[in-house]
Amino acid sequence: MKKCPFCNKNNLKKHEIIYEDINNLAFFSSQPVTLGHTLIIPKRHVKSVLALTDKETDKLFELVKKIAKTVHKVLKPAGLDIGTNYGRIAGQSVDHLHVHVIPRYKGDFTFLQIVGKSLSPYSNILKNEESKIAEKLRGAL
Numbered sequence: 001m002k003k004c005p006f007c008n009k010n011n012l013k014k015h016e017i018i019y020e021d022i023n024n025l026a027f028f029s030s031q032p033v034t035l036g037h038t039l040i041i042p043k044r045h046v047k048s049v050l051a052l053t054d055k056e057t058d059k060l061f062e063l064v065k066k067i068a069k070t071v072h073k074v075l076k077p078a079g080l081d082i083g084t085n086y087g088r089i090a091g092q093s094v095d096h097l098h099v100h101v102i103p104r105y106k107g108d109f110t111f112l113q114i115v116g117k118s119l120s121p122y123s124n125i126l127k128n129e130e131s132k133i134a135e136k137l138r139g140a141l
């Protein structure tokens with residue numbers, strides 16, 4: 001799967017890696033919706049959760065919970081969105097299973113509505129904070 005950005009090690013090096021083990025990886029989204037927007041993926045290339053074995057599902061979602069708890073503890077958002085998209089119609093942009101953990105802060109969607117559908121202006125602001133936040137999360141895991 002050379003074309004898959006999540007199977008390409010050089011591409012992954014561009015992301016702030018929060019956590020890695022033999023099965024899974026957690027890193028910041030390249031297009032963060034809010035500060036701390038993290039993606040959790042299995043290292044094995046599968047398109048969706050439907051293709052995981054039961055054991056892989058357990059390990060992936062144990063990590064999702066661990067990341068969500070840590071993001072919540074460290075960044076203190078008002079809430080979290082936790083989810084995964086399967087298929088273009090559902091908003092899947094990369095055909096490698098990834099679970100989003102999106103911290104939600106008061107007023108964040110108001111800001112997103114101001115900048116319109118494009119998230120890139122907000123993404124650039126968040127990119128400046130990324131390495132500091134990643135260090136805090138790695139330290140808390």
Ligand SMILES: [Zn+2]
Nearest residue numbers: 004007045096
């Ligand atoms: Zn892949």
